[in-house]
Amino acid sequence: MLEKDIQEVLITEEEIRAKVKELGATLTEDYKDKYPLAIGILKGAIPFMGDLMKEIDAYLEIDFMDVSSYGNATVSSGEVKIVKDLNTNVEGRDILIIEDIIDSGKTLKYLVDLFKYRQANSIQIVTLLDKPTGRKVDLKADYVGFDVPDAFVVGYGLDYAEKYRNLPYIGVLKKEIYSF
Numbered sequence: 001m002l003e004k005d006i007q008e009v010l011i012t013e014e015e016i017r018a019k020v021k022e023l024g025a026t027l028t029e030d031y032k033d034k035y036p037l038a039i040g041i042l043k044g045a046i047p048f049m050g051d052l053m054k055e056i057d058a059y060l061e062i063d064f065m066d067v068s069s070y071g072n073a074t075v076s077s078g079e080v081k082i083v084k085d086l087n088t089n090v091e092g093r094d095i096l097i098i099e100d101i102i103d104s105g106k107t108l109k110y111l112v113d114l115f116k117y118r119q120a121n122s123i124q125i126v127t128l129l130d131k132p133t134g135r136k137v138d139l140k141a142d143y144v145g146f147d148v149p150d151a152f153v154v155g156y157g158l159d160y161a162e163k164y165r166n167l168p169y170i171g172v173l174k175k176e177i178y179s180f
């Protein structure tokens, strides 16, 4: 049903599964002597975080922050709004931010600055997708699953107007769905 709105599958379910295992193994090694706080950025990071955390064999805590800057648009409003803050004090903690995509970089720049201000000990970013052509601010992830081209992508947590998050793969939406 949802498939009829997809122009092209960019990353299959199997490719995502393999990449999540690979990232999990790397993070297991890198965090084996730490007790990180993994912070999922709602809502897009939900499927990735759910799968990735099971692949990290280290002590960790999880928390969530809900920020939003896209609303129903395909370009960032540039204004990052905190919808839900953390329940955990980040002071002195080693933080691993888990994201679905970095596009303009504004969401993560805002969060990195916020966690620095709150005196986190270290801040690292793992993102499933990176769209380097979208970048408006200087921001780099420490761990990246896949680079994606300059197109609006949906699925595996990523939405357009709150839909398509439940697609099990990453696809490019047909232009006629969002340009009217």
Ligand SMILES: O=P(O)(O)OC[C@H]1O[C@H](OP(=O)(O)OP(=O)(O)O)[C@H](O)[C@@H]1O
Pocket (backbone or CB within 6 Å): 041, 042, 043, 044, 045, 067, 068, 069, 070, 071, 076, 099, 100, 101, 102, 103, 104, 105, 106, 107, 108, 158, 159
């Ligand atoms: O690099 P940027 O241009 O800031 O874009 C990336 C952010 O945009 C999306 O979130 P959105 O604000 O759409 O909220 P959502 O996760 O609830 O969809 C996505 O999940 C990232 O958090």
Ligand code: HPA
Pocket (backbone or CB within 6 Å): 070, 101, 102, 103, 104, 151, 152, 153, 154, 158, 159, 160
């Ligand atoms: O390409 C995208 N798709 C969905 N959400 C997004 N948020 C930033 N970029 C994107």
Ligand SMILES: [Mg+2]
Pocket (backbone or CB within 6 Å): 044, 070, 071, 158, 159
């Ligand atoms: Mg969104």
